[in-house]
Amino acid sequence: MLFASVGFGGGSSYIAILLLAGLAIEEVRLIALICNIIVVLGACINYYRADMIPWKKVLPIVVMSVPFAFVGGMIRLDGGLYKLLAGITLVIAAILMIKPIKANSNSTKNQPLIDLPKLELSTIKRSTIGSSIGFISGLIGIGGGIFLSPLLNILKWQTGKVISVTASVFILFNSIAGIAGQLTNDININLKQIITLGLAVAIGGQLGNYLNIKLLSPQMVKVLTAILVGVAGIRFIFSNI
Numbered sequence: 147m148l149f150a151s152v153g154f155g156g157g158s159s160y161i162a163i164l165l166l167a168g169l170a171i172e173e174v175r176l177i178a179l180i181c182n183i184i185v186v187l188g189a190c191i192n193y194y195r196a197d198m199i200p201w202k203k204v205l206p207i208v209v210m211s212v213p214f215a216f217v218g219g220m221i222r223l224d225g226g227l228y229k230l231l232a233g234i235t236l237v238i239a240a241i242l243m244i245k246p247i248k249a250n251s252n253s254t255k256n257q258p259l260i261d262l263p264k265l266e267l268s269t270i271k272r273s274t275i276g277s278s279i280g281f282i283s284g285l286i287g288i289g290g291g292i293f294l295s296p297l298l299n300i301l302k303w304q305t306g307k308v309i310s311v312t313a314s315v316f317i318l319f320n321s322i323a324g325i326a327g328q329l330t331n332d333i334n335i336n337l338k339q340i341i342t343l344g345l346a347v348a349i350g351g352q353l354g355n356y357l358n359i360k361l362l363s364p365q366m367v368k369v370l371t372a373i374l375v376g377v378a379g380i381r382f383i384f385s386n387i
Contacts (some may be wrong), residue, residue: 150354155182157288162378174254175287182289182321185351203365210273211280218284229382236379241294242370284324289317
């Protein structure tokens, strides 16, 4: 519910919670990506129906991210190394969430989705960004939006709304590719667990989209989530030192 209200899938928090609960590494990666897909799918469908997806800008990022997310998903890590890498990833994600990013002057809540004179990244740069984040996403089991959105904001690439739409599409395709990569290996699939947690995030995601969390500001949501993710990340790092 919280992540859907601010435009993310929630992969980083799912990983933190599932690792703290003691689930097996491969289960954690698979479940986190499935939950990601469930949360962002509805938003992507709505964006598509409203013709809000800027495909010419999104495709160079997504096309290169998908094969690298697939490769990342294929790689199997032992428990200690995975927790160390996941811990580092979660701490970075927490910093990116909690660090306030100055909004673009043209990105108001009701700003129409149009091309504005923002920084134009070359196709090569967008492809490099997509492939790098895609590989990390598949390897750890996150959608990658938690890294993509802050980076594009820092680069002042486009309006906040365009970046939000781009991140949702990026998360969806990355998560699918990451799962496909994982399924090339022999992994344990706990259907009961997947269905139960999938239903939970489906309900939460719809509530988040509908309510838009009126009781908490988007920045407060990010701070609270960052604390959870950051504490878990630090714990995983120090448990491997």
